[in-house]
Amino acid sequence: MAEYTPEQLDLLLALQDTDSRIRRLEHQRETLPEQQQLEQAEARIDEIVRQQDDLRLDLDKASAEQRQLERETDVLTERRDAERLRLYDGTVTNAREMKSVEAEVESTNRRISEQEDLLLESLEQVEGLEARIAALEAEATAERERAAELTVARDEAAQSILAELAEAGVLRDQQAAELPDDLMERYDAVVRRTGGVAVGLLESNTCTACRIGLSMADVGDLLAGPPLTTCPECRRLLVVPA
Ligand SMILES: [Zn+2]
DSSP, X not given: OOOOOHHHHHHHHHHHHHHHHHHHHHHHHHTOHHHHHHHHHHHHHHHHHHHHXXXXXXXXXXXXXXXXXXXXXXXXXXXXXXXXXXXXSSSOOSHHHHHHHHHHHHHHHHHHHHHHHHXXXXXXXXXXXXXXXXXXXXXXXXXXXXXHHHHHHHHHHHHHHHHHHHHHHHHHHHHHHHSOHHHHHHHHHHHHHHSSOXXXXXXXXXXXXXXXXXXXXXXXXXXXXXXXXXXXXXXXXEEXXX
């Protein structure tokens, strides 16, 4: 196993710090609170649009019903007016016939009155639906404004993270270029295995990568061994300070 200088091992630990920082930044970028809030706002907007579509179908039905009731009421009103006219235009002279026409007028008036009650209910239903659609529209407008603000905030936050990531990437390249190739190969191999931290430092009796306390015997062996070895617990690279 090649021996490395203390400077190279310090640089290896610094590279590890940089990579950990890059991973934290990437995680931050993926889980920005603004992004999550934005997704919630967009989901609410979709929900409102669906509710409005349903209400508009109900409104179409209620409006058609209203128009039908209006047409029926008009027909009844015309009939009633025609019946009334017969009472006064002299066509009905016979008292019995007169009474029968009067009864017809009364009966038609009752039906008109019933029809008008139904029409009023129908109008109230239409107005209620229109009010609910308008309230949802107001909510959608507010939610769309919020989504626009969150998009700006998300992009700003992402931008500062991207700037930090670019800076860390430059530093990472410098550090990697200064390390011996075989050491980088060993480092990269552990990264591929763990998907994360590849090197720890022995601090008192603990590996900083896995945080598992080592036995006195293990620590004794490590201190007597090379400055770069493998953690007996997590098998990552372990820097043993002189
Ligand atoms: Zn360890």
